[in-house]
Amino acid sequence: MSDREIGAAAGSLDPRATLGRVQERTERALARAALVPGMTFPEIVQAVERAVGIRLRIVRETDTRTWGALTGFLTYFPDRREGSIHVRASDPPVYSEFAASHELGHLLDDAHCSGALHERSSVSPHDDPSLTTPEFEAELVAEQVAHGIARLRYAGPPIAEVSW
Numbered sequence: 001m002s003d004r005e006i007g008a009a010a011g012s013l014d015p016r017a018t019l020g021r022v023q024e025r026t027e028r029a030l031a032r033a034a035l036v037p038g039m040t041f042p043e044i045v046q047a048v049e050r051a052v053g054i055r056l057r058i059v060r061e062t063d064t065r066t067w068g069a070l071t072g073f074l075t076y077f078p079d080r081r082e083g084s085i086h087v088r089a090s091d092p093p094v095y096s097e098f099a100a101s102h103e104l105g106h107l108l109d110d111a112h113c114s115g116a117l118h119e120r121s122s123v124s125p126h127d128d129p130s131l132t133t134p135e136f137e138a139e140l141v142a143e144q145v146a147h148g149i150a151r152l153r154y155a156g157p158p159i160a161e162v163s164w
């Protein structure tokens with residue numbers, strides 16, 4: 001049995017333990033950037049830059065014919081303290097913001113492997129048997145952080161509270 005198979009088998013043994021770890025890492029990642037409701041997306045990116053101690057560029061790629069199911073990816077150079085997040089210029093802004101937020105999630109997740117190339121696919125990691133358990137968990141954390149950022153951006157306080 002390869003490491004990969006052992007990882008996959010271990011992951012399938014106790015999905016509740018996996019979800020617990022993912023939840024914990026997601027909460028830690030979101031707390032690390034001290035994000036608050038009402039922030040604009042550029043402000044969120046700046047907060048992540050401060051939290052991680054790097055400079056970030058968001059690049060809207062126009063030639064994405066070879067991307068396939070890829071919706072965004074991160075290149076990170078820890079030695080230069082800089083990185084860039086690449087998204088599709090052709091995606092609706094709300095979707096490419098979500099894809100970029102997923103990459104911010106990888107940066108904020110302290111368990112991620114620095115220096116690695118991180119990608120977000122429109123194919124769920126649940127349907128990708130080639131991922132090892134750590135890779136699978138890192139994808140879930142990044143996706144949950146993106147959901148957390150989306151909630152901050154779009155699920156503000158109920159209207160009744162802000163209007164009265």
Ligand SMILES: [Zn+2]
Pocket residue numbers: 102106118119120138139142
């Ligand atoms: Zn990812």
